[in-house]
Amino acid sequence: MQITKDTAVEFHYTLSEAGEQIETSTNAEPLTYLHGTEGMLPGLEAALEGKAVGDKFSVTLEPKDSYGEYQEGLIQRIPIKHLQGLGNNKVWKPGMSAIVESNQGRHQVSIVKVGRFNADCDLNHPFAGKTLTFDVEVVSVREATAEELSHGHVHGAGGCGH
Numbered sequence: 236m237q238i239t240k241d242t243a244v245e246f247h248y249t250l251s252e253a254g255e256q257i258e259t260s261t262n263a264e265p266l267t268y269l270h271g272t273e274g275m276l277p278g279l280e281a282a283l284e285g286k287a288v289g290d291k292f293s294v295t296l297e298p299k300d301s302y303g304e305y306q307e308g309l310i311q312r313i314p315i316k317h318l319q320g321l322g323n324n325k326v327w328k329p330g331m332s333a334i335v336e337s338n339q340g341r342h343q344v345s346i347v348k349v350g351r352f353n354a355d356c357d358l359n360h361p362f363a364g365k366t367l368t369f370d371v372e373v374v375s376v377r378e379a380t381a382e383e384l385s386h387g388h389v390h391g392a393g394g395c396g397h
Contacts, residue, residue: 236376238286240271243389245374246283252365265374267389274388276301279369286373295368305364312353313344327354332361 238244245267249259260266268275270283278300282292298304318333327333331346333356344356383390 236287238270238283238373238376241379241384242270243377243379243383244268244270244283247372247374249370251368269379269383269387269389272387283371288373288376290373291371293368293370295366297366298364301367302360302362305359309358310347310355311358313356315352315354318354
């Protein structure tokens with residue numbers, strides 16, 4: 236089966252910038268998404284179109300096709316209690332990434348400065364303005380269920396979870 240609109244897709248990826256690996260899913264669960272519902276980076280989704288299980292390829296994306304251009308002046312002061320993703324670290328420090336819930340959904344931000352109660356955060360995605368290369372291997376492709384289509388995302392083995 237080929238990847239087309241309304242298929243549920245799983246793939247592994249290795250992400251790099253200028254030849255330096257940034258992250259990979261190869262030692263973890265594959266990334267899953269619902270094709271054709273704008274839940275994936277536009278350039279990556281376009282490159283996945285028509286691919287099938289076992290296909291391996293590389294695609295290099297300019298910022299406009301991935302996380303967008305870097306925008307100056309997107310610093311916002313956010314209460315520390317609203318930052319998520321500290322993990323085993325004891326305190327937030329500049330350079331760390333955090334997740335913030337907003338009216339527009341979840342966003343990854345970069346910590347610029349930390350005070351006692353607030354942190355100044357760069358709202359640009361950490362990969363904004365970067366030319367990125369994805370090495371991809373398609374793991375599975377199947378028709379999405381009616382429930383997945385109505386919810387707009389792929390459900391795991393245990394169902395939706397909400």
